[in-house]
Amino acid sequence: MTLSRRRLRGRMGVSVAIATMLLLLMTVVLFGAVFWFVNEFQRPPVQPLGQFSASLTYGGPGCAPAQVCEVSVAHLSGPDLGGSYATQVGFYVASQADPAAFPPGPLTLAQGGVHTPTWGFGQTWTLNASTYGVSAPDNITVAVVASNQLVFRMVLEATTIGQAPYVSMSAVTPVGLSGAAARFNLTAQVQSSPLPLSSVVVTANICQLQGLGCSMVAMRYAPPTGLFYCVGTATLDPASGTYYLFVTASDQAGSTIATVPVAFAH
Secondary structure (H helix, E strand, O other): HHHHHHHHHHHHHHHHHHHHHHHHHHHHHHHHHHHHHHHHHOOOOOOOOOOEEEEEEEOOOOOOOOEEEEEEEEEEEOOOHHHHHOOEEEEEEEOOOOOOOOOOOOOOOOOOOOOOOOOOOOOOEEEEEEHHHHOOEEEEEEEEEEEEEEEEEEEEEEEEEOOOOOEEEEEEEEOOOOOOOEEEEEEEEEEEEOOOHHHHHHEEEOHHHHOOOOOEOOEEOOOOOOOOEEEEEOOOOOOOEEEEEEEEEEEEEEEEEEEEEEEOOO
């Protein structure tokens, strides 16, 4: 009787161990199934550190018409970059046509005119690119790295401008000139797109009023009026009649010439 009881107890112990192992196995299988099911759910996209935009500016003071004068990156939204990232925000600019034009290492916030502790919404980082000698056509790559993480990258196409500027209006005042010492004002309105008017070179040929040996006169741009102007003096005393001045507007896409009639009377 004692031996039977021992055998029964042994069998019961084995049964409990097997049941425990089965429960553990079922738990692991169930947990694995639940994990697989949840893992199959579509994950939300990774949120970037911010949104940015980049642009190029052609021409301007100190730049040729086709030259890339400025490279700009605007902070449109997202958290400020700076503070703990102060020494870890870098701007990389590269030219496809001339890979050695820009520095290989990162440019700082201060090099782009951002002198605040942080770079945030509404601020624009602008690099003066006039000293790097990059001109269209070219592809300029701009990248922003913060805390060793790429937060923005964009390739900007620097294209040649297909339409030459043209003179849409020109005039000489006073209307009638008389005598060899007659002074006059020449004004011209120029249309240019997409280059700014400050990148257009406008000259005037006034040789019909000054004779042989005269030189081209540079016309200055007056931003408040949107007009080009120059002041000249007639060194000849021609016969009464109509004479012509020639205004030339030029940029890297080409040039156009406009004629300006001048009435001379005695």
